Amino acid sequence: MATRPARQGDRVTIVDVAAAAGVSRQTVSNALNKPHLLAAETLEKVHAAINDLGFAPNVAAQQLRRRRASAYGFEVNPSGAGRMGHILDGFLVEMTAAAPDHAAHLVTFAPELDRLIEGYDRLLGTGLVDGFVLGDTRHGDPRPDWLLEQGVPFVTFGRIWDRPDLDGWVDVDGRAGVRLGVEHLLSQGYERVAWLGWPDGSPVGDDRRAGWLDGLTASGHDADASMAVESVQDLSQATAAAERLLRGLKGRGAIVCASDLLALGAIRAIRNHDLRLGTDIGVVGFDDTDVAEALSLTSLRQPLRPAAEAAWRILASGHQSRPHGIPGAAATDDEGDGHAERTALLPPTLTIRASSTPEPSGTPTGRTTRRSSTS
Amino acid sequence: MATRPARQGDRVTIVDVAAAAGVSRQTVSNALNKPHLLAAETLEKVHAAINDLGFAPNVAAQQLRRRRASAYGFEVNPSGAGRMGHILDGFLVEMTAAAPDHAAHLVTFAPELDRLIEGYDRLLGTGLVDGFVLGDTRHGDPRPDWLLEQGVPFVTFGRIWDRPDLDGWVDVDGRAGVRLGVEHLLSQGYERVAWLGWPDGSPVGDDRRAGWLDGLTASGHDADASMAVESVQDLSQATAAAERLLRGLKGRGAIVCASDLLALGAIRAIRNHDLRLGTDIGVVGFDDTDVAEALSLTSLRQPLRPAAEAAWRILASGHQSRPHGIPGAAATDDEGDGHAERTALLPPTLTIRASSTPEPSGTPTGRTTRRSSTS
């Protein structure tokens, strides 16, 4: 209730509380950590004393004695380096906000990129953190193997595509998301839905493209190859690619894109052809960035908060990531009873804006959201 | 050199090192913290042992004994809340990267917004951090006063406009930045330069607007009121405002904007009037966001890395922020000799792209940067 008395003299310790409550050190400790051991009456006394004195346990002392930091390292990189870009910033923020009530925290760190493992090792060696959150998982990433070998707990945001046998990841179901986008466009009356994606070979890109196919086939549409086109993550190239698409999209067509930047290219191409965004050609982007908001672009938004919550659950679930997929028994991964899930695949939501609304009426400034269901 | 032996059994402690080097506990400690006390030979022996064993001091033990965490709290808020938006994410990243070599770190936290101070108090009370980085300083912010009262060290990113007497801040000189933008446009041959800013009353906005005036008057141009127009941070309103401007800007004109979003509005207006961006009308934005990059928009970039470095210096400079501005002596704030600066006002740099290039020639895809000098 009362904020701690302003830094007057020495800190309040567990011993002060014990004296005030007329009990021993350890009883106070137990009141905090194992309340079931105390008589109800005693517990109350102790809590009163804690409030009176404004006691808060010293984290460093706890870490030292418990031999664990209850903290996790979160690698960040000065801009440009990671293609994940700002999504990761958002994930960091959400993980911070979702941290289990004051029981754990995040420490940011920025290892030198040519001595990545050394940076992780350092943080671990000092006991500053117990484990890590890996913000992305690039191809050929040395970190998962190393961490596994060391027996260090970690979660990754993004599947570990290299190692399908590993659990301990959280990811967004891009495939289901894109499918949602396709279905939305079809339901809006656009007759053909094309795909503007990245070049083959990126797991994330390929996954999203599959969602496009899913959406078409599930609705009884067929997709000929001319309706899919690819571009690297660059505005002018994306614009050129989209223009190729537009030639094939007579009438009321639409384009689903692997990113908001690609979608921006599509929008430019539409303008160049003197077509009207939404009214003539629908567009859906991915990530719901500032660009999407600014341009009234319908876009798929990654559910970062739920992802963050799942990540904490995974970190808590076991301090040991283990390979799974035992050949013997059919893996019923979702047991129940404390047997926590060690993977989470979350469906994006669709933020609907004017770029996917054929009629200028409807919800003009309003913003709607739909959640896809993971297949 | 060698990474620590893989978590085999117990941790390596200072005592192990001492034994290996044939010296005492404290000597090892001194080797790390007060090397000048040791004989050269001994120092070498100890370092050898440290490397051999892969010793890294336990942070929790240090924190406990030293009675300081060497860590600082960095408040983050789930998106939407802060208008500073993603700049703050960038600042967090840069501060992490600029952390004085492993001597301090950042802990993120997300207090409940209606119990803000409580969140700060909690973090402090547990000894988890020694102080804070305040990512923004809103009007009527309760935090600076409270922290001051508690004697807690902190830096703010952004001047404390409410309390000009306080030091301990780092900020970007928006005024100098905008002036740079104006001068750049004039030097490119645009004849008139208009201002698209935010409504009066925001300190940041007013400051940037002043930079526009600076730029014009310094170049012998005069600014009539019709050349400045304002809009809230919203695309359609910004577009409308920019269109008003365009009517007055006959010939080769240009628009400097208080943000990239406003600049986007300007770009739209330019398109609507069938003018060519850059060639007919120049535009400069502010913050050099993804939008700017995607649209080839010349924009002012906040020097986050230098700002982060300055912030660390301020945190280190004294563990007590103090009011300054003693009436007696003229304040020569920049003494020298260890008397560290407790404020830093840093000039943005201009990232030049096609939107401020009248000739389609010049540097086509190339990107140039110019630094403004703080007045």
Next chain:
DNA sequence: GGACACGATTTGAACGTTCAAATCCGGTGG
């Protein structure tokens, strides 16, 4: 009525480091 179990609480020790003070030792001056 004594052995025993069990709930509630306390005591001793330890986590790994640094502070403060003590010790050791060769050298110097009276």
Next chain:
DNA sequence: CCACCGGATTTGAACGTTCAAATCGTGTCC
């Protein structure tokens, strides 16, 4: 020859908490 100095190093204690084991009652069973 002894007192004293100062550089180099060591020893004792403490930082604030939790683990592990001990203690203290009270009640139960045979």
